[in-house]
Amino acid sequence: MRATARARANIALVKYWGKADAGLNVPAVGSLSITLDSLHSETSVEFEPTLECDTLTLDGQADAAALERVTACVDLLRESAGIATRVRVVSRNNFPTGAGLASSASGFAALVAAGAAALDLSISPQALSILARRGSGSAARSIFGGYVEMHAGSRDDGSDSFAEPLLEAAAWPLRVVIAITSRDRKRVGSTAAMGVTAATSPYYPAWLATSAADIDSAKSAIGDRNVAALGAIAESSCLKMHALAMSSSPPIIYWNSATIACIDAVRALRNDGVGVFFTIDAGPQVKAVCVTEDAATVADVLREIPGVVDVIETGLGAGVEIC
Ligand code: PMV
Secondary structure (H helix, E strand, C coil), X not given: CEEEEEEEEEEEEECCCCEEECCCCEECCCEEXXXXXXXXXXXXXXXXXXXXXXXXXXXXXXXXXXXXXXXXHHHHHHHHHCCCXXXXXXXXXXXXXXCCCCHHXXXXXHHHHHHHHHCCCCCCHXXXXXXXXXXXXXXXXXXXXXXXXXXXXXXXXXXXXXXXXXXXXXXXCCEEEEEECCCCCCCCCHHHHHHHHHHHXXXXXXXXXXXXXXXXXXXXXXXXXXXXXXXHHHHHHHHHHHHXXXXXXXXXXXXXXXXXXXXXHHHHHHHCCCCEEEECCCCCCEEEEECHHHHHHHHHHHHCCCCCCEEEEECECCCCEEC
């Protein structure tokens, strides 16, 4: 009744933003991501008959806010197994939690994989992806490694809203250089921000209308192993997502001045012939994606930018695994 799983964070190159069904956590648009090797969550789940309620320890501390979401996800596993036993969940991230580094993606992917293993449920990776999605939309993608596509799906019950692997990490081993510009937790969580955006941004209909074409372009760029083409679509998708947030009422701005300085630096590197592009999730950190040979140059440049407090370099990694 106990298992531990490790799942890695992922970053979307074509972003998900907005929900078709908030209750089932079905995204309004598909997305496309890369799974990162060095950023992981390790989560132990123990079903313990003597417990009166679920407990969660996250990075060494009880976390009541996250516990609600964990319980909702574990309830789905309990339902499949036909049990009501409470769980003790202990999870640790080897990177800052809740700061726009996809800790909910790796965390929920590890949670459902460990929970299913603890209960000995025989469950397909696709079904695991659906379960992870209920915890966090981006977690559906962290079940898989390398390049991953998330389908928004069209069924009312969310049964066709899951991720699937597109290409193994080793087939095109890009590197990601992450500039940490703040270690603070983000002020507006992505679920709340998506709700405000969908309700108030005048650009939301255009976002919905252009997402499928963005995914198609990104898939062709990956097929051609074309960094410039993938970068053009990834930067466009990222800037569209942040433009949605900024054009909401009240406006949501995730960036700080170092975020913008990093964007400028990536564009300057590109003008100098370095094949690099940026993406930014719901936080101020900038992820620069490039080929292996350019990673040291990119890291050196980002490290020197005032306001950058740390630089993490990583390759692409595997999907969730039971430890
Ligand atoms: O998985 P969530 O619900 O925390 O939302 C993630 C949203 C973005 O990271 C900004 C975009 C994405 O596709 O991962």
